Every structure is written in structure tokens, then in C-alpha cells.
Amino acid sequence: MSGDHPSAPLLEVAGLSVGFATRRGVVPAVRDVDLSLRAGECLAVVGESGSGKSVTARALLGLAGAGARVTARTLTFEGRDLRTLGGGQWRRLRGRRIGYVLQDALTSLDPLRRVGLEVAEALEVHGLARRDDLDDQVIRLLAEAGVPDPHVRFLQYPHELSGGLRQRALIASAIAAEPALLIADEPTTALDVTVQAQVLGLLEERRRRGTALLLISHDLAVVARLAGQIAVLFAGLVVERGPAAALLASPAHPYTADLLAAVPVLDGPDNPGGGPVRGLPIVRTGPAAATGCPYAPRCALADDRCRSEPPPPVSYGEDGQDGQDRMVRCFHPGRARPATASRAPAAPARVTDHAVVSVRGVTKRYRSPDGSWRTAVGDVSFDLRAGEALGLVGESGSGKSTTARIVLAEIVPDAGTVLLDGEPWSGLRERDRRPRRSRIQLVDQDPLSSFDPRFTVERVVGEAVPGRMPRRRRRERVAALLGRVGLDPALLDRVPARLSGGQRQRVAIARALAPGPEVIVCDEPVSALDVTVQAQILALLAELRREAGVALLFISHDLGVVRQVCDRVAVMKDGRLVETGAVADVFRAPRAAYTAELLAAVPRIDAGRTAGALPHAALNLEAP
Amino acid sequence: MPPLARRLTRRLALTLFVLWGAATFAFAGMRLVPGDPARVIAGGVQANATPQVLDAIRAEYGLREPIVVQYALFLGRLLRADLGGSYQLGRPVSQVIGEQIGATLALAAGAAALGFGLAVALATLTAGRPRLRALSRAAEFCSISTPNFWIGILLLAAFSFHLGWFPVIGDDGPAELVLPCAALALPIAGVLAQVTREGLERALDQPFALTARARGATEHRIRVRHALRHAALPVLTLSGWVLGELLAGTVVVETVFARQGLGHVVVAAVRGRDFPVVTGVVVLSALTFSLINIVVDLLYGLADPRIGAAA
Numbered sequence: 001m002s003g004d005h006p007s008a009p010l011l012e013v014a015g016l017s018v019g020f021a022t023r024r025g026v027v028p029a030v031r032d033v034d035l036s037l038r039a040g041e042c043l044a045v046v047g048e049s050g051s052g053k054s055v056t057a058r059a060l061l062g063l064a065g066a067g068a069r070v071t072a073r074t075l076t077f078e079g080r081d082l083r084t085l086g087g088g089q090w091r092r093l094r095g096r097r098i099g100y101v102l103q104d105a106l107t108s109l110d111p112l113r114r115v116g117l118e119v120a121e122a123l124e125v126h127g128l129a130r131r132d133d134l135d136d137q138v139i140r141l142l143a144e145a146g147v148p149d150p151h152v153r154f155l156q157y158p159h160e161l162s163g164g165l166r167q168r169a170l171i172a173s174a175i176a177a178e179p180a181l182l183i184a185d186e187p188t189t190a191l192d193v194t195v196q197a198q199v200l201g202l203l204e205e206r207r208r209r210g211t212a213l214l215l216i217s218h219d220l221a222v223v224a225r226l227a228g229q230i231a232v233l234f235a236g237l238v239v240e241r242g243p244a245a246a247l248l249a250s251p252a253h254p255y256t257a258d259l260l261a262a263v264p265v266l267d268g269p270d271n272p273g274g275g276p277v278r279g280l281p282i283v284r285t286g287p288a289a290a291t292g293c294p295y296a297p298r299c300a301l302a303d304d305r306c307r308s309e310p311p312p313p314v315s316y317g318e319d320g321q322d323g324q325d326r327m328v329r330c331f332h333p334g335r336a337r338p339a340t341a342s343r344a345p346a347a348p349a350r351v352t353d354h355a356v357v358s359v360r361g362v363t364k365r366y367r368s369p370d371g372s373w374r375t376a377v378g379d380v381s382f383d384l385r386a387g388e389a390l391g392l393v394g395e396s397g398s399g400k401s402t403t404a405r406i407v408l409a410e411i412v413p414d415a416g417t418v419l420l421d422g423e424p425w426s427g428l429r430e431r432d433r434r435p436r437r438s439r440i441q442l443v444d445q446d447p448l449s450s451f452d453p454r455f456t457v458e459r460v461v462g463e464a465v466p467g468r469m470p471r472r473r474r475r476e477r478v479a480a481l482l483g484r485v486g487l488d489p490a491l492l493d494r495v496p497a498r499l500s501g502g503q504r505q506r507v508a509i510a511r512a513l514a515p516g517p518e519v520i521v522c523d524e525p526v527s528a529l530d531v532t533v534q535a536q537i538l539a540l541l542a543e544l545r546r547e548a549g550v551a552l553l554f555i556s557h558d559l560g561v562v563r564q565v566c567d568r569v570a571v572m573k574d575g576r577l578v579e580t581g582a583v584a585d586v587f588r589a590p591r592a593a594y595t596a597e598l599l600a601a602v603p604r605i606d607a608g609r610t611a612g613a614l615p616h617a618a619l620n621l622e623a624p
Numbered sequence: 625m626p627p628l629a630r631r632l633t634r635r636l637a638l639t640l641f642v643l644w645g646a647a648t649f650a651f652a653g654m655r656l657v658p659g660d661p662a663r664v665i666a667g668g669v670q671a672n673a674t675p676q677v678l679d680a681i682r683a684e685y686g687l688r689e690p691i692v693v694q695y696a697l698f699l700g701r702l703l704r705a706d707l708g709g710s711y712q713l714g715r716p717v718s719q720v721i722g723e724q725i726g727a728t729l730a731l732a733a734g735a736a737a738l739g740f741g742l743a744v745a746l747a748t749l750t751a752g753r754p755r756l757r758a759l760s761r762a763a764e765f766c767s768i769s770t771p772n773f774w775i776g777i778l779l780l781a782a783f784s785f786h787l788g789w790f791p792v793i794g795d796d797g798p799a800e801l802v803l804p805c806a807a808l809a810l811p812i813a814g815v816l817a818q819v820t821r822e823g824l825e826r827a828l829d830q831p832f833a834l835t836a837r838a839r840g841a842t843e844h845r846i847r848v849r850h851a852l853r854h855a856a857l858p859v860l861t862l863s864g865w866v867l868g869e870l871l872a873g874t875v876v877v878e879t880v881f882a883r884q885g886l887g888h889v890v891v892a893a894v895r896g897r898d899f900p901v902v903t904g905v906v907v908l909s910a911l912t913f914s915l916i917n918i919v920v921d922l923l924y925g926l927a928d929p930r931i932g933a934a935a
């Protein structure tokens with residue numbers, strides 16, 4: 001398909017470097033990045049947090065930030081040299097020719113302004129609308145972005161809209177002035193799978209109508225559906241670039257292979273033991289190297305040469321593939337094997353028939369602001385057996401977190417009971433419940449934000465260690481717990497703010513393990529993490545379950561994640577359970593229509609993208 | 625009941641409670657002063673009230689009745705908006721206050737407008753701009769740490785005696801209002817500018833500011849149309865404090881500039897122990913505070929739609 005665009009590229013970037021001036025000199029964030037994008041094409045930039053992908057996007061808008069040093073050999077857009085633009089020229093470009101969609105529309109739309117005003121701003125600043133038909137234009141744009149009832153929505157505030165509608169409104173504001181290039185930075189992070197699929201569809205629609213799309217994500221599965229080209233960014237370097245289909249089918253750089261392995265999959269071999277479906281991938285994370293190949297510290301293939309000299313960009317694969325070349329910065333291209341392939345399926349955990357938690361006909365209703373009653377959880381019943389991992393799946397608002405809080409006895413249900421170990425739990429007074437509180441623990445999305453930021457890791461975890469003991473012994477216990485979750489005891493004296501997202505989640509798990517619980521409730525424990533870190537945390541949870549025999553109530557909107565960790569799954573919709581069953585059965589043959597809908601919406605990397613795949617991607621694959 | 629009406633009702637009930645509290649404290653204060661209450665009301669020993677006057681006071685305040693009845697009489701008069709009479713001045717308190725309140729209101733309102741305006745202008749111009757910010761901060765700290773009366777004296781020295789731009793004293797024209805307003809407004813502007821700037825800088829760091837920039841909005845537009853509204857919330861919270869500053873400041877400023885006004889009346893009443901006047905001013909201040917708080921409460925809802933939904 002790319003052959004159909006003989007015109008010059010819309011965006012041409014060569015040797016783009018961005019550094020930030022600090023007291024210790026200029027710290028490079030992006031190094032020597034080459035990109036090229038034509039009208040109607042989609043280029044995906046993929047990498048983990050801190051890889052420089054957002055900085056790259058902002059540099060293209062002249063918004064790299066105060067103290068940023070942007071240099072490039074070539075930086076042209078629509079034939080204009082962006083390096084020479086002044087402030088006013090940049091402003092005429094922004095929004096008008098280049099649209100920008102940020103992640104998390106709750107904070108990316110001004111919370112104090114009506115949604116319609118935000119969309120109108122793009123038209124106003126570029127003088128594209130007369131006062132008297134501004135409202136009509138905004139309503140038309142919102143409708144185009146798939147916002148239902150736009151004439152109502154445009155008068156509402158962002159907090160009154162759902163996450164999906166907010167993201168659509170944000171996209172409407174970015175495309176209002178019909179820019180030739182749309183940059184979308186993690187446009188679907190924090191959205192449910194079904195909404196994610198809709199938003200991606202909307203972006204795809206723009207691309208089909210001729211807008212060039214620069215898509216930024218940490219998740220290869222998300223971009224796989226849209227991207228014609230993929231550039232993989234690590235430590236500010238493009239380590240691999242090429243046509244999406246070829247790159248996904250046969251990753252050349254070890255980092256690309258690791259990223260692919262970290263994506264939870266919905267299909268693939270089942271584990272006959274009924275436990276987690278397959279051996280979880282072993283993905284190493286860690287800081288980039290300062291000399292040589294930046295990925296060397298995390299790479300299984302790294303040798304002395306990798307550690308001493310930086311690999312230059314080389315072309316990879318057969319020549320003449322539609323004229324689309326693949327580039328990789330590696331001395332051992334195409335030799336990486338994801339670590340999971342060689343790993344044997346994990347032994348199943350010991351699950352007994354004894355129910356540690358029994359939820360019986362639990363109902364919880366809330367009063368809406370307009371006075372009507374809304375059922376958050378309606379007549380939900382399930383058992384969590386000892387040593388079992390039960391997944392609770394549903395979209396936001398389905399009542400899964402309310403159910404979790406009822407199980408934790410933080411919320412008292414209006415009807416129904418929860419039994420812990422066959423004894424009453426939900427109906428007790430808190431004073432009677434307290435002695436058994438330690439048997440059920442919680443790990444949530446960002447658990448450390450609920451602690452005093454000045455508490456050290458030792459104190460955060462040490463608090464949860466039961467019993468009185470001298471400080472030295474407590475410290476030893478905490479160090480042992482950190483060891484169990486794969487953390488260096490040297491972190492004992494760190495404060496949470498100085499830990500990475502993955503490390504924080506490990507600390508939270510160590511804290512949950514401290515009192516030796518029978519049940520850990522995990523509420524979206526990996527939703528805020530990059531795929532590579534997510535894979536590690538999931539592996540840790542699965543391992544702890546086998547070793548400690550802890551039962552997991554695992555709440556997630558991500559079906560792929562649930563499939564990796566859980567034995568059984570319960571699907572919730574509008575406060576009710578629509579389906580319960582073994583993970584293998586539910587995923588292979590869902591009985592409820594809603595489950596099938598959820599499964600269909602999960603982004604997946606399909607090496608033979610055929611049915612329903614994008615035409616140009618299929619073409620690329622057939623070419624060799 | 626719609627939420628707005630419900631909230632207003634609640635606030636009005638609270639206002640009545642505050643007024644009742646202020647009146648009760650004034651009543652208690654009057655009775656806690658040792659000596660004959662009638663003499664206290666008349667202005668103490670030095671007022672030299674005649675026995676006839678003392679008798680009139682005893683009749684008016686029911687001082688021969690039990691204290692509960694006295695309290696009821698006192699509250700009943702307040703309910704009819706009757707603040708009583710000043711025996712020292714020989715006139716009704718409402719008349720004394722009514723004559724003076726205009727000048728004080730003009731001074732306070734002018735100072736509030738000047739203070740808020742100056743603060744917003746300074747903060748908008750200097751937020752996120754290190755060099756300008758450093759200059760502005762230095763000026764703000766000076767104005768915060770200098771007492772009103774000293775600012776007033778300096779302003780008088782510079783603009784009246786030296787430059788001759790404004791009259792030295794008097795209160796019969798807008799020109800005379802400029803220096804007293806400035807003296808009252810500067811310390812307030814110093815504090816508000818710092819709070820506003822912090823709010824602006826926090827807002828400018830938010831993703832929505834980046835989104836607005838990516839739409840091609842000018843820096844000025846982002847500050848005025850987006851960030852300023854976010855900065856308004858902490859500033860609104862401070863408006864109670866501002867009112868207190870204004871009330872206290874008017875007393876000083878009116879003295880320095882030899883202006884008519886309530887501050888003047890209060891000083892004279894306190895010195896002369898004119899209890900009816902003091903009580904009247906206390907109740908009036910409580911009423912002003914409560915009303916301003918209701919307005920601020922409504923402004924919160926206007927500034928942040930999320931608050932309106934939550935209440």
C-alpha cells in the first residue's frame with residue numbers, strides 16, 4: 001500500500017536528538033531518531049516508560065519543554081523546516097496542521113471548562129469558525145468522533161463523561177482543525193478493552209481518510225492493529241524499525257522480542273493441570289547501559305562487543321520488500337528467543353475444595369445524586385477456594401471493585417453475607433473482625449500512594465509484620481520478605497517516591513504477604529505498569545501462590561492478564577455475574593454474549609493478521 | 625429541593641447561628657464587666673451619667689428583671705434590627721453606623737478590588753517566569769511584612785507631600801480614596817499574588833495546559849482562559865482572611881489618613897466604653913462575614929463545577 005504514495009513524506013525526521021539541561025550537564029532523552037511518515041500512514045513508536053517516546057512526540061510540536069535542547073539533521077513537515085520556526089509560526093502549526101492527543105483525558109481536558117469549549121478552542125485560535133456557528137461545528141465534530149447526544153455532551157464537564165467519551169472529546173478537539181498529522185500519545189491507556197477497541201477504530205478511521213497517524217504506546221498489542229510501520233524505542237534510541245507485520249512476526253532486536261513475549265495472550269496452549277495457562281515469560285528489566293548497546297544489561301545475547309561498542313544501525317531481512325527496509329541496532333539481529341519458549345509449564349498450585357471466602361447473594365445499592373437508587377452489586381455469589389486464583393473481570397462500573405471491598409469487609413452489603421473460612425465475616429462488628437483481618441490482604445493499583453511519602457520501605461512493610469519484636473529482628477523479617485518478592489534488601493531505607501512502578505508493586509506485595517494471609521485481593525494490580533514490568537509482577541504473583549498457597553481474588557479489566565494468572569474466572573456486567581467457569585473453558589467457548597464481546601475487543605498480535613486485519617498490513621505480509 | 629436552594633437554606637441558617645453567637649458574646653461581655661451594668665452601658669464611671677439616665681437605661685435593658693429576661697429583651701431588639709442608642713453620643717446606634725458605613729465600604733471595596741486585581745495581574749505576568757517571579761516575590765514580601773500604617777505614611781510622604789499628586793487628608797472624592805485604598809490593599813495583594821501564582825504554576829504543569837498548547841493556543845490565552853480559574857480556588861478560600869484584614873486595616877488606615885468611617889467610630893467607642901455602639905459594630909461585622917461567606921460559597925460552585933455536583 002505504501003507504494004501508492006509516491007509523494008514526498010509528510011514528516012521527515014533524521015538524527016533527532018533531545019537533551020535536557022540539568023545541573024550535571026545535558027542529559028540525553030532521545031538520540032539520533034529517524035522517522036518518516038506519509039499521508040494516510042500510521043507509524044507506531046513503542047517503548048517502555050522513560051524510553052523517550054513522549055519526548056519525541058513533543059519535539060515534533062515544539063513543546064519538548066523548558067530546558068530541552070532539540071537538534072536534528074532533518075526536521076521537515078509539509079516541506080517546512082521545523083528547526084527554523086519562531087513562536088508564532090509554531091502556534092499556527094499546532095492544532096492546525098499537527099493534532100495531539102494525550103493520554104488520560106480526565107487530566108488532558110481542562111476539568112473546569114465545558115467539553116464543548118475545549119473542542120471550540122482549536123477552531124477559535126486558528127480563526128476557523130464564526131461565533132454564530134461555532135456551537136454547530138463543535139456538535140458536528142463531537143458527533144464525528146462518535147460521541148452520542150453531542151448537543152447534550154458539549155455542555156457537560158469532563159468529570160460528567162465516561163473515560164471513553166472523554167477520550168473521544170479529546171480526539172474531537174485534536175482533529176477539529178483537520179490537521180494533516182495526528183499524534184496520539186498512549187490514547188487508550190486506562191480504558192477498558194471494549195472502549196479501547198472503539199477509540200482505536202476511530203483513529204483508524206481518520207487514517208483511512210488520509211490523516212497521517214503517529215501512535216505512541218508501551219503496548220505492542222495495541223499498536224499491532226493500526227500501525228503500518230513500527231519503531232521500537234529503548235533508552236532514547238530506535239533499536240528496531242520496520243513494517244509492522246514483518247516486525248511482529250519476526251522481531252530482530254532482543255528488546256522487541258521481549259516486548260512481544262510480555263504481551264498477555266488469549267490463545268495458545270493450555271496448561272493441562274488447570275493452572276495458569278503457560279509458563280510466564282521471564283522478562284528482565286533494569287537500567288540502560290551507558291556504553292555499548294543500551295540493552296546489553298537485560299539481553300541474553302549480550303557479549304563483550306555489545307558491552308563495549310554501540311551497535312550501528314544495519315538493515316535487516318530480505319531487500320526489496322515493497323521498498324520498505326527494516327533497520328535494527330544489534331550485533332545479533334533475529335537471534336533472540338523469548339525466554340518463555342524454553343520454559344516448561346508451571347506446576348499447578350495446590351487447590352483444595354475448601355472455600356476460604358464464600359460470597360452469598362451479596363447486594364449493594366447506592367443513591368445517585370438525582371435521588372434514584374443504583375445497584376452497584378446485585379445478588380453476587382461465588383466461592384474462592386484455598387490456594388485458588390479467581391479472576392473477577394468486567395468494565396469500569398461493573399461492580400468488581402465494590403465486590404472486592406465487600407470481600408475485604410470495607411463495605412457492608414445491603415443483603416447477602418460473606419463467610420471467611422466458613423465463619424461469619426461481613427456481618428460482624430469491626431471489633432470482632434479485627435483479630436482475623438490479617439488473613440485477608442489487599443494489593444491495589446497504586447498501593448504506596450496511600451502511605452506517608454516519607455515512610456521508608458522498611459517502615460511500610462514492617463508495619464504489617466505482626467507481633468512485637470525488637471527493631472533489628474523486624475528489619476530482618478522485612479529484608480526476608482523483600483527477598484521473597486525479588487527486591488534487593490538495599491532498598492530498605494528508600495522512600496516509595498524513589499522506586500520504580502514495578503518495585504513499588506513488589507513492596508506492596510511484600511507488605512500483603514507479611515502477616516501470612518490466606519487470601520490476597522488484587523485490585524487491578526498491574527494496570528498502571530508497562531507490559532514488561534506487568535509480566536514480571538504477574539510471574540511473581542503466580543510463583544507466590546504456588547509457594548505460599550495463598551488464594552488470589554484477582555480483579556482486572558484485562559482478560560489477557562487474568563488468563564495468565566487465574567484458574568477460574570467470573571465475568572461481571574452492571575453489578576451482576578454473567579458467567580463463571582474455568583479459565584480455559586470460558587476463554588475457549590464463552591457462554592455469555594457479553595464475555596464473547598469482551599474477548600473480541602482484546603487487542604492481540606496475530607502473526608497471520610488476515611480476517612478483519614488492515615488491508616495494507618496483510619499486503620505487507622504476503623509480499624515475501 | 626434543588627441542590628442550590630438546599631445549600632443556600634443551609635448557609636442562611638448558619639448565618640443566623642453566627643449572628644446569634646456574636647450577639648450572645650457581646651451581651652456576655654457587657655455583663656462580665658464589673659460594676660453596675662447600667663453604668664457600664666452608659667460608658668463607665670468616667671461617663672458621669674445622671675441618675676435619670678441610669679434609670680432610663682435600667683428600664684430599656686430590663687436590668688431590674690432576671691438575667692434571662694434581659695437576654696431575651698436584648699435578642700428581641702436585635703431581631704427588630706434595633707441596635708439601641710448610644711448614651712454618650714445621645715443618638716441611635718443605627719444612625720451612628722449608618723452615617724459612617726458609606727466611607728468605610730468605599731475604602732474596603734476599593735482596597736479589595738485593588739488587592740485582588742493587583743495580585744491577579746502580578747501572578748499572571750510572573751508565573752513560570754523565573755526572573756520576573758524573583759522580582760515580584762521580593763516586592764510581595766516587602767508589602768506583606770510592612771504594616772498598613774507605615775505603608776500609609778510612606779505613600780503620603782511620597783505622593784502627597786513630595787509629588788503632590790493626591791490630597792493629604794479628606795474623604796470627599798475618588799482622588800482621596802486612592803492612597804488609603806493602596807495602603808490597605810498592598811499587604812493583601814502580596815499574599816494573594818503568591819497564592820495565585822502557585823495555583824497558576826500548578827495548573828500550567830497539568831496535562832490540559834499541554835493539550836491547550838498543542839491546539840495552538842497562545843501562552844496568554846492558556847493563562848487567562850485555563851489556568852487562572854484553577855488558581856481561583858485557593859484564592860477564594862483566602863477571602864475570609866482578606867475580609868478580616870480589611871476590617872482590621874480600615875481602623876488603622878482611617879486613623880492615618882484622618883478619614884471618616886466605622887474604624888473611627890469603633891476606636892472612639894472602645895476608648896469611651898460605648899457598649900451599644902461596640903455591640904452594633906460586632907453584630908454588623910458578623911453579618912458581613914456571613915454574607916461574604918455565602919457569596920464565596922456560591923463562587924466556589926461557579927469556579928469549579930465538580931464542587932457543585934458534590935454538595
